[in-house]
Amino acid sequence: MDKKLYITTAIPYVNSTPHIGNAMDYLLADIWARYQQQQGYEVRFQAGADEHGNKIAAKAAENGLSPQEYTDQQVVGFRKLIEAVGAGVTDFVRTTDPRHVAAVQYIWKKLQPYIYKGSYEGWYCVGCEAFYTDKEVQENAGVCPDHQKPFERVKEENYYLKTSAFTDKIRDAIESGEMTIVPDNRRTEFLELIKDGLQDVSISRPRRSLSWGVPVPDDPDQVIYVWIDALANYITVLGYPDIDGWQLYWPADVQVVGKDIVRFHAGYWPAMLLGLGLKLPKKLLVHGHVMVGGAKMSKSVGNVVDPLEVIDNYGVDAFRYYFSRHVPTLDDGDFTWERFEMTYNNELGNDLGNLMQRVAAMIVKYQAGVIGQSEQAEHDMSLYHDAMDNFEFNKAMDEVWSMVRSLNQYIDNVKPWQIAKGLGSDPEAEPHLSDVLAHCAGALLQIGDLLVPFMPHTAASIHAMFEDGVVHPPAGMMYPKIYQHTADPRNASNQ
RNA sequence: CGCGGGGUGGAGCAGCCCGGUCAGCUCGUGUGGCUCAUAACCACAAGGUCGUAGGUUCAAAUCCUACCCCCGCAACCA
Numbered sequence: 001m002d003k004k005l006y007i008t009t010a011i012p013y014v015n016s017t018p019h020i021g022n023a024m025d026y027l028l029a030d031i032w033a034r035y036q037q038q039q040g041y042e043v044r045f046q047a048g049a050d051e052h053g054n055k056i057a058a059k060a061a062e063n064g065l066s067p068q069e070y071t072d073q074q075v076v077g078f079r080k081l082i083e084a085v086g087a088g089v090t091d092f093v094r095t096t097d098p099r100h101v102a103a104v105q106y107i108w109k110k111l112q113p114y115i116y117k118g119s120y121e122g123w124y125c126v127g128c129e130a131f132y133t134d135k136e137v138q139e140n141a142g143v144c145p146d147h148q149k150p151f152e153r154v155k156e157e158n159y160y161l162k163t164s165a166f167t168d169k170i171r172d173a174i175e176s177g178e179m180t181i182v183p184d185n186r187r188t189e190f191l192e193l194i195k196d197g198l199q200d201v202s203i204s205r206p207r208r209s210l211s212w213g214v215p216v217p218d219d220p221d222q223v224i225y226v227w228i229d230a231l232a233n234y235i236t237v238l239g240y241p242d243i244d245g246w247q248l249y250w251p252a253d254v255q256v257v258g259k260d261i262v263r264f265h266a267g268y269w270p271a272m273l274l275g276l277g278l279k280l281p282k283k284l285l286v287h288g289h290v291m292v293g294g295a296k297m298s299k300s301v302g303n304v305v306d307p308l309e310v311i312d313n314y315g316v317d318a319f320r321y322y323f324s325r326h327v328p329t330l331d332d333g334d335f336t337w338e339r340f341e342m343t344y345n346n347e348l349g350n351d352l353g354n355l356m357q358r359v360a361a362m363i364v365k366y367q368a369g370v371i372g373q374s375e376q377a378e379h380d381m382s383l384y385h386d387a388m389d390n391f392e393f394n395k396a397m398d399e400v401w402s403m404v405r406s407l408n409q410y411i412d413n414v415k416p417w418q419i420a421k422g423l424g425s426d427p428e429a430e431p432h433l434s435d436v437l438a439h440c441a442g443a444l445l446q447i448g449d450l451l452v453p454f455m456p457h458t459a460a461s462i463h464a465m466f467e468d469g470v471v472h473p474p475a476g477m478m479y480p481k482i483y484q485h486t487a488d489p490r491n492a493s494n495q
Numbered sequence: 496c497g498c499g500g501g502g503u504g505g506a507g508c509a510g511c512c513c514g515g516u517c518a519g520c521u522c523g524u525g526u527g528g529c530u531c532a533u534a535a536c537c538a539c540a541a542g543g544u545c546g547u548a549g550g551u552u553c554a555a556a557u558c559c560u561a562c563c564c565c566c567g568c569a570a571c572c573a
């Protein structure tokens with residue numbers, strides 16, 4: 001019985017605090033996971049942290065900590081975000097986990113036939129302990145801006161992975177659909193990129209320039225560079241190679257990545273897998289970036305939005321709502337506090353929250369809370385499911401909201417409050433009203449079902465309110481108005 | 496000619512692949528309705544020569560050509 005699915009998220013480099021992009025990864029993966037669970041699948045859901053490298057070591061030193069102490073501290077923030085987003089992660093891997101480290105060394109050995117020693121030459125800054133591209137050197141007139149020292153021409157020994165040898169197989173896999181890249185234009189983009197073949201990639205650094213990392217087996221002078229170390233997490237977390245059971249989940253059904261790291265996941269990673277004799281992931285889901293007011297989010301501009309701030313102020317479901325519906329799943333999206341707050345008030349408060357309230361109130365008022373029986377007209381959900389299958393979560397949500405609108409319209413057309421006026425005199429009134437209100441409650445329950453992957457708390461509230469034949473009015477108002485970033489219209493008339 | 500995305504009423508978008516039934520949706524604005532509800536909900540209205548110039552066609556936002564303008568990417572930032 002093939003009911004097990006596996007979805008992964010990119011593991012963030014923990015040298016800074018979590019941002020919206022990380023949250024997008026977790027959110028999209030979680031929506032998919034919950035949707036599949038609803039369909040009866042068992043879903044394994046990985047997340048993790050990339051903890052090696054010079055930047056980490058440097059940051060640790062700045063803070064007077066050992067690298068391990070520093071990452072121990074940093075990882076907490078990411079776990080907190082995962083929890084805050086409500087992502088049902090089942091496995092969390094850190095690249096400093098001893099099991100992972102051992103597995104990476106095993107992988108290195110197994111890839112031996114495809115590894116060779118070469119030399120790398122480039123512009124190096126002693127202060128940064130890092131190489132720079134020709135362009136960067138040019139832009140800074142040959143002087144490191146951080147250290148005010150001239151770049152040096154340095155040549156060093158590196159191990160390389162023969163990714164070039166796998167170009168054809170990878171291209172075939174993408175073209176045949178064995179490994180699909182979603183959306184299509186990302187696939188095209190990547191195929192274009194490897195038109196002339198993949199270039200071999202440097203996978204190690206001399207110990208003197210990279211001390212915080214996994215040692216290369218049998219070569220004390222070299223340390224494994226990020227690629228093999230980080231990408232391997234997707235299988236080491238499952239237990240590869242020594243803990244049995246990983247075979248049940250690999251190849252991954254979906255790997256969620258941001259558009260900026262497609263090439264690593266569509267190129268290097270498959271090369272590694274092929275070298276190991278493993279299957280390629282079935283699908284790479286490439287999402288876009290979140291912009292702020294049309295501009296790139298960046299620390300230097302100072303427009304970075306902290307996902308936790310959004311969640312703390314408006315709640316998880318509001319966060320999940322905005323970033324699943326108003327940020328296109330497969331494209332870039334935009335965030336501003338004003339826009340966020342407006343959709344919160346209008347769509348969650350006015351459209352949905354108020355709808356739940358008015359239906360519940362009428363049933364309580366006219367029928368003492370008893371929900372009658374009504375045949376539910378089965379809504380055509382195919383557009384919703386198609387959208388879900390195509391990873392167009394935003395479109396699926398549009399479908400749900402059109403149901404919300406329809407129900408509001410239906411209520412206004414049928415006017416239950418007028419039917420209620422005939423309750424004492426007209427014998428038809430009671431069954432008619434009961435039927436209408438039961439229909440409303442039923443429609444809301446359907447909406448609740450569709451919201452399960454997106455807004456688990458809201459879905460649960462809807463079910464709790466209407467599912468057992470008696471209305472249970474909510475303890476508090478659903479999505480009460482918040483006016484922190486937009487004008488409060490209620491003040492307008494008072495002034 | 497490095498690669499890719501985009502320019503549609505005040506704002507944000509859909510439609511373009513498979514030309515006509517396309518000028519649509521949400522927000523905002525105006526008017527009206529309703530009173531079950533979170534000053535909410537519902538209806539109607541105003542507003543666009545669909546970046547520019549040509550071309551193909553009975554017919555183009557939709558296909559072709561040229562040009563203009565924005566924005567990403569170009570190996571380690573989701």
